[in-house]
Amino acid sequence: MQTRTIAEPYKIKMVEPIKTTTRDYRAQKIREAGYNTFLLKSEDVYIDLLTDSGTSAMSDWQWSGMLLGDEAYAGARNFYNLERAVQEIYGFKYVVPTHQGRAAEHITSQLRITRGQYVPMNMYFTTTREHAERAGGIFYDCIIDEAHDAANPHPFKGNVDIAKLQKLVDEKGADAIAYLSIAPCVNMAGGQPFSMANLRAVAAWANQYNLPIIFDATRAIENCYFIQQREPGYAHKPVREILREMMSYGEGMTISSKKDNLVNIGGFIATNNEQFFTQAKEMVVIFEGLHTYGGLAGRDMEAIARGIYEMVDDAYIASRVRQVEYLGNRLLDAGVPIVVPIGGHAVFLDAKRFLPHLPQEHFPAQALAAALYVDSGVRAMERGIVSAGRDHATGQNRKPKLELVRLTIPRRVYTNLHMDVVAESCIALYEEREKIKGLRMTYEPTSLRFFQARFEEL
Ligand code: F0G
Secondary structure (H helix, E strand, C coil), X not given: CCXXXXXXXXXXXXXXXXXXXXXXXXXXXXXXXXXXXXHCCHHHCCEECCCCCCCCCCCHHHHHHHCCCXXXXXXXXXXXXXXXXXXXXXXXXXXXXXXXXXXXXXXXXXXXXXXXXXXXXXXXXXXXXXXXXXXXXXXXXXXXXXXXXXXXXXXCCCCECHHHHHHHHHHHCHHHECCEEECCCECCCCCECCCHHHHHHHHXXXXXXXXXXXXXXXXHHHHHHHHHHHCCCCCXXXXXXXXXXHHHCCCEEEEEXXXXXXXXXXXXXXXXXXXXXXHHHHHHHHHCXXXXXXXXXXHHHHHHHHHHHHHCCHXXXXXXXXXXXXXXXXXXXXXXXXXXXXXXXXXXXXXXXXXXXXXXXXXXXXXXXXXXXXXXXXXXXXXXXXXXXXXXXCCCEXXXXXXXXXXXCCCCCCCHHHHHHHHHHHHHHHHCXXXXXXXXXXXXXXXXXXXXXXXXXX
């Protein structure tokens, strides 16, 4: 039982001022932004919990590496530093850099999916599914049912349900599956991890059918921390070792380096499959840039390489996840409905239980995110019916069971006093929740609509 406070294993060397605004000002700004927090100006935000993507604070070691950027078109030394970091930490031999995660997903989907093939995923992620579908793939949800229930306290809600995979193979045959796309700390489920035991079982199952696992390793190290904390046999293993074991079950990975890797831009594909590597190298040149930079500057690759070594520090990852838990526990103590267990990168408000007077058609999570901004200048993100979009075949709204507002914590950026401000605002809103009105969509983009959709109050 942990009784003494454990603080962050770093101190603050540089600060960036943030603006406080009035309630009237924010009410006007959210109206102008069509009640979509993506359309607010960052300078009008006090505490920005829109995303943990690209919002990390880099260390002095990363910044000093930026000055060593080798801005050659081909074969920059920083590419080789990145390649070495990926080989040592993730354990994959071949690396293809991309400008961010979705670019790695694009290339992987185009190369690895044949039109009409299924792509099982442990819940969807917006861009991952979009790229699979654009390549002619069919998304198949293989996460355990518990993941779709915000109140279920299962410790590994990111687990794959092997019976669902077996059903797909029995009905369609193994050839109808492109690969298994497995994400650690499942974003849309609330940042929920899978267990190593589950992954091991999935890998053994997949092996029988020669089906590869390609990880979306965007938040793998946070998942490794949960394995260390929760799974028998891992309590004394460093996250660095846990990550190597996890990745050993996959043929490769895509990643958005903007999360775990502690940088503001970047991503890559990594694999042990030489043929996939060769094809990805050919394709990256068309869409991103030469295979030794993939849309990144040399300095960006250096920052990723150094971020990869920093993320596997046990003290760092513990303080990162514990800050998320700090915010979540404050809300739980006050009775505010959130997704449990508390996830690795964010606290998710359960808008269905927060605003039971609003039907899903009135966009409760969108309305709650807007209300939070007006109350305190805290910016969050809708993760519900707007994010789920429409079914490509029927044109109907997908109606996800989870209707959430994500309070996403950037890495190494805010203090726990900032978390207190966020918690107090959520609690105040919860006490006056019946005052929050639903929304009507006035503009709807054709794909990934949540980024640019506009709304007005009902
Ligand atoms: N996979 C996961 C699990 C993600 O969370 C993201 C991005 C991506 C892939 C795509 O990576 O943004 O570098 O192109 N998630 C961000 C978020 C946008 O806010 O959750 P990207």
